[in-house]
Amino acid sequence: MNRKLVILLSTVYVLFMAGLAIFFHINGQSFKSMVAIGGIVCGAIPLLLALLTKLQFNLPIVLSYLIFLVGSQYLGSIKGWYGLGWWDTIMHLISGAIIAFTAIALYERLIHRDAGNDISPWFVFLFTLSFAALGGVMWEIYEFSSDQFFGMTLQGGGNTDTMTDLIADVVGGLLIAIWAGVRTKVKLTSTNMHSA
Template identity: 35%
Template sequence: MQKSSFSERCLNIFLLFVVISMVLSFGLTVKDALLGPTADQGAAWFLALEIILGLVIVLIPKWAAKRLEIYLPPTLYLFFALFIYGSVYLGTVYHFYSVPYWDKGLHLLSGALLGGFAFSAFGALVPEDAIAKISPFFIGMYSVAFAVFCGVLWEFYEFTCDSFGMNLQRYMQAGRPLVGRAALMDTMGDLFADFIGALIFAVVAYLQLKKNRNWLKTFFFKRIEQK
């Protein structure tokens, strides 16, 4: 039997934690929906639905990879699971976005997640013989550029939604639009966090690639060969 890597063990431990915490939370929420005050039952059922959706989002990549017989990079999946747990479950369901800098911490994590996904795309689009000739520094720069570009696209999405009366970019406070630098703080803070998260990941990646070029392949999706 092949020994699992450190990242695979970390991933399995975290997924077990996610499943246990969400199932317990779901059970307690259903209990409140059934036994709580009538006025609060609708909100409790909606909360239970959000918990189930969060659990499905976290686990569906693992299910799809097994179904399609594809190797799922454990480090990339761990970043993804952490991000979904922090944003959908803790952030949306339990309102952790009210915690100072919670959103910025998630942007740091998403920067690393997108940097890892940049490596996956790199392996899918660049021939293997060409990858061996590309310097680790360039690969690191590419991952940062990819992550920041995706962060900019996300801000485009939030800006578009805000044009229809939403407040995703936190440009309003107490129902009133902010002015000048205050209106830029959320958007620019998100972009800085994306960049810093991607940069930290790129530095780690550069150091790893200097020691072992095959480390890059741990982020590649690939077919599992049947024996």
């Protein structure tokens, strides 16, 4: 059921962005058209994962991701909410947290089950934080590349904008990484008490 819902929601978002891309292209609004094309690509990620791989993320992560895309691409870039100033920072804070939750989901699916009882909470913390930071860096590379190759202005604030975004990504990831590390420590303590 979750897989079908992920496919449905991702398809709706991709089609919505495709419609916007065509509409803005016809009306000569190239910036908004390019953002919408980016929306098609980003919205297709959970769709492709659901269709082409066995790797499935839980529904709250996919829903959070799609809500984030609406907030960043549609509300932020197309509707102009990034002009509010604080909207960009909020979006990066949220994206850092979402990427950190994705790291936890990946970790729990990819690690060998027998290793779960011996894993260090510090490793979980560092893995989660590093994954969130990497996600933030990859997004800034996307913004930089879009500005350089397509004449967009995603990094309108220059270095200050980039660093503020990265700090917000790391703070969002840090909060979830702390929670993940503590949760792992509690699980280990509980497992050790039951096995003693």
